[in-house]
Amino acid sequence: MNALIKFAVPLAFLVCAVVLVLDPVPFVSPVAARVPTPAWATDPTPVRQPKLKPEYVAAGFTYQCMDCHRIIPSPAETFRRLTQHTEIQLNHGINTRCFNCHHPTNRNAFVDDFGDEIPWDQPQLLCAKCHGPVYRDWQAGSHGRINGYWDTTKGPQTKRRCIECHDPHRPPFAQLPPAPGPNTLRMGRPVPVEHGGRRDPLRLFAPDNHSASPH
Amino acid sequence: MKRYLTFLWDCFRLSFVGDWRYHAWMTVLTLITLGGVYAWCQQLVHGLVTTGMTDQVSWGMYIANFTYLVGLAAAAAMLVIPVYVYRNLHLHDVVIFGELLAVSVILMCLLFVTVDLGRPDRFHHLLLRFNFPISMLTWDVIALNGYLLLNLHICGYLIYCAYCGRKPSKAFYIPFVFVAIAWAISIHTVTAFLYVGLGGRPFWNSAIIAPRFLASAFAAGPALIILTLQVVRRFTRHQVSDEALLTLRRIVQVAMLINLFLLLCELFTEFYADTRHVASIRYLFFGLGEHRALVPWIWTALAMNVVATTLFMLPASRALKTLNVACVLAIVGIWIEKGMGLIVPAFVPSPLGEIVEYRPTLHETMVCFGIWAFGLLVYTILVRVSVPVLAGEVTYARRWGAHPKAESSPLVSASQPEPKL
Amino acid sequence: MADSAPVSGNASPPPSEAGVSRRQFLGQGAAVAAGLSALAAAMSPLRHLSDDDLPSVEEFLQKHYKEMTPADKERALERIREQVKKRYGVDAKVSDPPPLDGVEFVYGLNISRCIGCRKCVHACVAENNQSRSPEIQYIRVLEMEKGSIDLETANHHYDPEQVPRPDKWYMPVQCHQCANPPCVKVCPVEATWQEPDGITVIDYDWCIGCRYCEAACPYFARRFNFTRPEIPKDEINPNMSYLSNRPRQKGVMEKCTFCLHRTRVGQLPACLEVCPTGSRKFGNVLDPNSEVHYILKNKRVFVLKADVGTLPRFFYYFDERGSRYHEPITPDTKGKELKEGA
Numbered sequence: 001m002n003a004l005i006k007f008a009v010p011l012a013f014l015v016c017a018v019v020l021v022l023d024p025v026p027f028v029s030p031v032a033a034r035v036p037t038p039a040w041a042t043d044p045t046p047v048r049q050p051k052l053k054p055e056y057v058a059a060g061f062t063y064q065c066m067d068c069h070r071i072i073p074s075p076a077e078t079f080r081r082l083t084q085h086t087e088i089q090l091n092h093g094i095n096t097r098c099f100n101c102h103h104p105t106n107r108n109a110f111v112d113d114f115g116d117e118i119p120w121d122q123p124q125l126l127c128a129k130c131h132g133p134v135y136r137d138w139q140a141g142s143h144g145r146i147n148g149y150w151d152t153t154k155g156p157q158t159k160r161r162c163i164e165c166h167d168p169h170r171p172p173f174a175q176l177p178p179a180p181g182p183n184t185l186r187m188g189r190p191v192p193v194e195h196g197g198r199r200d201p202l203r204l205f206a207p208d209n210h211s212a213s214p215h
Numbered sequence: 216m217k218r219y220l221t222f223l224w225d226c227f228r229l230s231f232v233g234d235w236r237y238h239a240w241m242t243v244l245t246l247i248t249l250g251g252v253y254a255w256c257q258q259l260v261h262g263l264v265t266t267g268m269t270d271q272v273s274w275g276m277y278i279a280n281f282t283y284l285v286g287l288a289a290a291a292a293m294l295v296i297p298v299y300v301y302r303n304l305h306l307h308d309v310v311i312f313g314e315l316l317a318v319s320v321i322l323m324c325l326l327f328v329t330v331d332l333g334r335p336d337r338f339h340h341l342l343l344r345f346n347f348p349i350s351m352l353t354w355d356v357i358a359l360n361g362y363l364l365l366n367l368h369i370c371g372y373l374i375y376c377a378y379c380g381r382k383p384s385k386a387f388y389i390p391f392v393f394v395a396i397a398w399a400i401s402i403h404t405v406t407a408f409l410y411v412g413l414g415g416r417p418f419w420n421s422a423i424i425a426p427r428f429l430a431s432a433f434a435a436g437p438a439l440i441i442l443t444l445q446v447v448r449r450f451t452r453h454q455v456s457d458e459a460l461l462t463l464r465r466i467v468q469v470a471m472l473i474n475l476f477l478l479l480c481e482l483f484t485e486f487y488a489d490t491r492h493v494a495s496i497r498y499l500f501f502g503l504g505e506h507r508a509l510v511p512w513i514w515t516a517l518a519m520n521v522v523a524t525t526l527f528m529l530p531a532s533r534a535l536k537t538l539n540v541a542c543v544l545a546i547v548g549i550w551i552e553k554g555m556g557l558i559v560p561a562f563v564p565s566p567l568g569e570i571v572e573y574r575p576t577l578h579e580t581m582v583c584f585g586i587w588a589f590g591l592l593v594y595t596i597l598v599r600v601s602v603p604v605l606a607g608e609v610t611y612a613r614r615w616g617a618h619p620k621a622e623s624s625p626l627v628s629a630s631q632p633e634p635k636l
Numbered sequence: 637m638a639d640s641a642p643v644s645g646n647a648s649p650p651p652s653e654a655g656v657s658r659r660q661f662l663g664q665g666a667a668v669a670a671g672l673s674a675l676a677a678a679m680s681p682l683r684h685l686s687d688d689d690l691p692s693v694e695e696f697l698q699k700h701y702k703e704m705t706p707a708d709k710e711r712a713l714e715r716i717r718e719q720v721k722k723r724y725g726v727d728a729k730v731s732d733p734p735p736l737d738g739v740e741f742v743y744g745l746n747i748s749r750c751i752g753c754r755k756c757v758h759a760c761v762a763e764n765n766q767s768r769s770p771e772i773q774y775i776r777v778l779e780m781e782k783g784s785i786d787l788e789t790a791n792h793h794y795d796p797e798q799v800p801r802p803d804k805w806y807m808p809v810q811c812h813q814c815a816n817p818p819c820v821k822v823c824p825v826e827a828t829w830q831e832p833d834g835i836t837v838i839d840y841d842w843c844i845g846c847r848y849c850e851a852a853c854p855y856f857a858r859r860f861n862f863t864r865p866e867i868p869k870d871e872i873n874p875n876m877s878y879l880s881n882r883p884r885q886k887g888v889m890e891k892c893t894f895c896l897h898r899t900r901v902g903q904l905p906a907c908l909e910v911c912p913t914g915s916r917k918f919g920n921v922l923d924p925n926s927e928v929h930y931i932l933k934n935k936r937v938f939v940l941k942a943d944v945g946t947l948p949r950f951f952y953y954f955d956e957r958g959s960r961y962h963e964p965i966t967p968d969t970k971g972k973e974l975k976e977g978a
Contacts, residue, residue: 005235006663009242013670016246020253020677025577027257027265031863034769041758044910137955141927142746142935145914147904150926154902165913173913175798179754182792185770185862186269187571190793191504202783231664245671253678260684262863262886263845264770270859273850333845333860333887336691340825340844344700352824352848414818414944415854494788566941567776567809567856568787 032183041179046145046164052121054108065107074104091170101126101168127162138162218611222378225609230596237599244592251585254578255330263333266579271571272562274331276579279554280586281327283435284320285359285406286428286553290436291317291366292399293466299392305458309444311373311605314366315597316443317399321363323590330582351409358402365395374601380610403428410561417492418561421484427477428553434470435549437463438542445535451602457535464527464538471524471545478520498570499560506563508572513556519548688723688864689886700826701839701878709878712841716882720874723883724867728874730882733900735833741894741949742834742928744917744937745808748954752777752799752806756907756916760810763895763906764881765873767865774892775810775907776856809940810907811836811857811892812948819849819858828889834949835894837879843888850889854944858891894918921949 054065077099082088090096103109109117110126118125128135137143145165149155165173233241258265268275294313297303329335347353369388376383407425414420441463448455485496497503502510526532526541564570575583603609694715699708713730720728757775766772778790782805790807800806817836820828827842828849850858864886876882877897884890895905899918908916919926928951931937935953 002235005238006667009238010663010666010670012242012246013667013674016249017670017674017677020249020674021680023681025254025257025581027261027578029261029264029863031264031770034771034866037758037761041755042762042910044759047912133956140930140934142744142917142931142953143749143914143955145911146917146927147909149902150899150904150919151902160914173749173751175800176751176753176912177797178752178795178799179758181754181795182773182776183771184270184571184773185264186267187271191506191570202781246674249674249678252675253681256679256681260681260689262861264863268847268862270772270850270862271856273847273860328846331846333847333889334843334885336696337825337842337844340700340827340842344826344842346824346826350822350824350848352822352846356824409848412822413852414946415852415941491786491788562851564788565856566787566854567778567792568790569776569792569856 030186032185032187035180035183037180044147046160047174047176048164048167050163052123052161054120069107074098088169092168093171095130123163123168124161127168218379219375221611221614222375225378225614226600226604229600229603229609233599241592241595244588244595247588248585248592251582251588254581254585257578258330258582259335265576267574267576269571269573271565271569272559272573274558274562275573276554276575276583277327277331279558280583281324281331282406282557283550283554284324284327284590285402286432286549287436287439288317288320288324288362288402289399289429289432290320290440292396293433293437293463294440295392295396295399297462297466299389299396303462305456305462308453309440309447309455309459311370311601312443312447312598313440314370314395315601316440316594317366318363318370319590319594319597321359321366322593323586324359325363326586326589327583330586351405351412354405355402355409358398358405362395362398362402365391365398369395370597370601374604377605377607378610380607380612400429403432410557415566416495416561418495421481423477423481423484424557427474427481430470430474430477431549431553432470434467434474435546435553437466437470438545441467441542442539442546445539447598447602451598452606453602460535460538461533464532467542467545468524468527471520471527474549475520475524478517494564495560498563499556503564503570506570506572508574509555509559512551516548516551516556519544520552523548688719695841698841700842702826702829713878716876716878720872720876720883724869724872726869726872726874728872728876728882730876730878731897732878733897735831735835736900738922739920740834740922741813741899742919742921742932743813743894743950744928744931744935745950745952746913746915746917746954747805747807747952749913749915750777750806750808751913751915752779752794752804753912755910755912756808759906759910760892762871763873763898764893765867765876765883766859766890767861767867767884768871769866770862772859772861772865772890774857774859775808777806777808779804779806781805807940807952808907809855809857810950811894812855812940812946812950813892813894815947815949816945818852818854818944818946822848822852824848831879831896833896833900835896836891837893837896838889838891839879840882840884840888840890845887845889847889854941854946855948858889860889861886 056063056065056068077097090098095101099111101110103111103117104115106117109119110123112118112125113129124135124138134143141159144162145160146157147160148157150157162168167174254265266275266277291313294306294310298306298310329338332338341353341356345353345356347357369391372388373383404425407428410416410419411421411424441460444455444460444463447453482496482500485493494503498506499509499513501507523541523544526537526544529537532538532541559573563572692715694711698704698712704712709732713732716730717728720726720730754777757773757777760766760774761768761772764774766774776792778787778792779794779801780786780790782803785807794801794804813830813834813836815830815834817830820830820836823829824846825842825844827844828836828838830836845860847860850860861884865884867883872883873881875897880893880896895903895907899905904918905916908918917927917931919928921928921932923929931953932951936956937951937953939948939951
């Protein structure tokens with residue numbers, strides 16, 4: 001046995017050397033393929049780029065609003081359907097009247113609470129008529145987009161106006177498709193976590209759980 | 216100086232001498248170690264992606280084993296305290312094996328920390344900007360290395376004195392023994408504080424972790440020593456009395472009971488209060504939804520610990536066979552509980568509630584086995600060298616192999632003791 | 637677990653003759669040689685190490701960021717420029733902008749307005765040269781049930797056709813740049829620290845990759861490079877700085893730095909620039925005219941996990957009005973009162 005071990009030990013090492021050189025347990029990368037990022041996901045352009053001018057495009061021509069409305073005065077406000085500008089779907093809560101915002105006589109301007117004109121490029125003054133607290137937040141910068149430099153001594157700052165995010169005729173911020181979610185190393189298949197439990201008050205909000213409501 | 220170099224050289228030579236079983240054992244350990252080296256080299260090339268760790272579960276098997284092994288190093292203290300504090304004579308002759316175990320176990324700890332680093336090539340940064348005393352990790356570096364040096368000094372001094380054939384001077388080691396006792400407590404406490412100090416991980420952020428750590432360490436360490444001493448007396452001529460083993464049994468008994476009691480305290484606090492912080496421990500014991508990777512492990516560990524404790528309490532464990540079964544159960548049970556059961560659940564769910572499970576990879580497992588094999592290799596060599604030297608069979612005056620014809624080698628002269636198992 | 641030291645009995649006999657000794661020596665030599673070759677074989681995977689993986693002498697000797705002289709720093713920046721050029725073929729502008737006097741950055745996030753579109757996540761990745769595969773992102777957007785702020789039930793992986801979903805709300809989480817940062821405290825080598833302007837940074841050339849900071853962070857804000865980060869050459873952002881978005885190495889930590897290469901020269905961070913709803917607000921809280929100052933003073937504000945005492949510089953706020961802002965206006969109710977009154 002002792003004689004045998006003299007040969008066995010070097011032999012075992014040699015076999016081990018050969019085996020290890022052949023890379024017996026190669027590393028197989030668990031790194032998942034990259035999920036492509038759509039270009040829009042990193043694009044900082046605002047969702048709306050309205051012209052801050054009283055212009056209207058019809059049949060390929062651009063008109064100032066007053067070009068037509070000087071000649072054709074709008075009829076008095078009624079509940080009848082629009083015959084012109086039918087593409088406009090007004091969906092602005094209780095604000096259902098065109099002349100709440102548009103100046104009744106000068107279509108190149110908006111109207112303020114006193115019937116005076118608000119210039120077309122100052123839409124925030126118009127919105128402020130109803131949305132006072134939001135306007136205050138916007139002025140202070142806690143509402144709305146600000147781009148460029150935080151330190152205005154070093155560079156320009158762009159403060160986006162209301163209608164660069166909100167469509168004045170349908171103001172809620174439009175839904176967007178979400179950019180791809182996380183795909184981290186060895187993440188596995190994410191399992192959604194159930195909310196609640198029998199006694200959780202929030203169970204009433206669960207989409208498939210309305211039967212649990214007390215009604 | 217020459218004498219010391221001769222000592223080292225003789226130790227080196229001694230470690231290559233043995234019968235076929237010794238050679239086979241050492242070869243197997245070396246091969247496993249080489250497998251670990253191979254897997255670690257792959258990890259160096261590809262990064263820690265070869266392990267099962269993720270951003271969500273950023274510590275795994277390596278740190279788990281590290282934590283457990285820090286506990287095992289307590290074994291030394293548990294032998295030293297009865298001998299030097301309570302003058303227990305049964306353990307006097309075997310205390311050195313505990314200290315040698317501490318040396319090899321701390322080596323393994325350091326290796327486990329090293330393989331866990333993303334940039335081991337920057338290890339010197341630790342020397343250049345040592346964030347002491349703010350970072351608990353720097354405390355741990357000091358605690359572990361200090362404990363390693365203390366035990367190396369104590370063992371090395373005693374063995375070297377035996378080699379020189381002189382009586383060890385108490386002034387050169389007794390103070391260090393007492394420092395080492397305090398130090399042994401500190402390595403657990405500091406390692407536990409590594410985890411306890413993290414306010415963002417409620418599973419760890421509990422004052423009970425450090426005491427539990429000590430309790431389980433004082434159970435697993437001496438349990439391992441009980442097994443080791445039996446192996447030593449089976450294969451060497453070193454005398455190990457049954458009384459020594461039974462003294463250790465009593466230590467394990469008490470430690471296991473305290474460990475279970477502290478576990479109970481922890482479970483009650485978490486589950487009865489039922490705050491959101493219970494998520495991690497719920498994951499550990501019951502799983503969260505379909506994520507239940509650790510559930511079978513922890514229940515196995517719990518069962519092992521309960522059975523082991525019962526066995527230790529019964530008079531039946533005065534018989535060595537039962538005692539050994541209880542020891543194995545305790546060692547494995549605490550390994551699961553302190554290793555995987557303490558580290559991984561703290562990361563599940565992540566601080567933001569995401570659940571990513573951790574599964575060790577093959578490479579990671581190979582590295583772990585490699586380090587364990589290396590530690591056993593070191594321990595085998597240390598025991599192999601120290602037994603004949605301490606027995607006075609190899610000394611400077613009678614160097615082994617120096618006068619081969621004058622006397623038969625001490626290594627082969629002795630009679631094989633009857634196994635007492 | 638059991639180990640043995642078999643020394644007894646029939647061990648090899650002592651060398652009594654020169655011949656035996658030589659034979660034994662040869663035997664041992666063979667074993668040692670075989671063992672060494674096995675060791676070499678075990679280390680053979682190291683042949684795949686690329687030049688980038690090994691630190692150059694210069695990198696190895698580089699000092700800690702805080703100990704560098706201006707000349708040292710310039711050398712380090714030059715080395716990074718060369719590395720970027722070599723690896724990505726891009727002429728990068730690598731700078732090291734210092735923190736500004738009298739500036740402490742604070743972030744505000746309006747959870748009444750966030751729609752969960754995740755554009756910030758991807759703008760951040762593009763700006764900060766994060767690894768595309770494996771994927772590293774600094775920002776996580778959580779989708780939560782209305783009526784709940786329970787992170788444990790948050791959905792990280794929501795993927796509906798359109799966001800926001802009507803019965804959900806969204807909370808992006810990134811590094812909170814805490815004033816009492818637990819991650820900084822734990823670093824054993826001081827590779828991460830808090831700058832005077834409140835940004836917690838990492839010296840990527842100093843980090844040893846122990847991931848203790850990642851375990852310490854209560855916000856899941858830190859990321860580890862588990863392998864070599866991959867970035868397509870044409871997607872490299874050449875505007876880099878030492879402490880923020882220069883390409884990272886394998887095995888080091890990284891995190892959000894409030895885009896300090898932008899913000900320290902007066903620009904806004906990339907996640908803010910891209911946000912379509914203007915939910916994100918950033919600025920110098922010490923300036924009483926800044927937006928963030930206004931928010932902290934006038935808005936209802938909370939921080940995430942205030943109980944862990946990290947004192948974040950990242951504040952969530954909401955509008956007192958407009959909480960029904962996501963709800964579509966149904967034609968039925970439009971002007972109902974008006975008609976009834978008429």
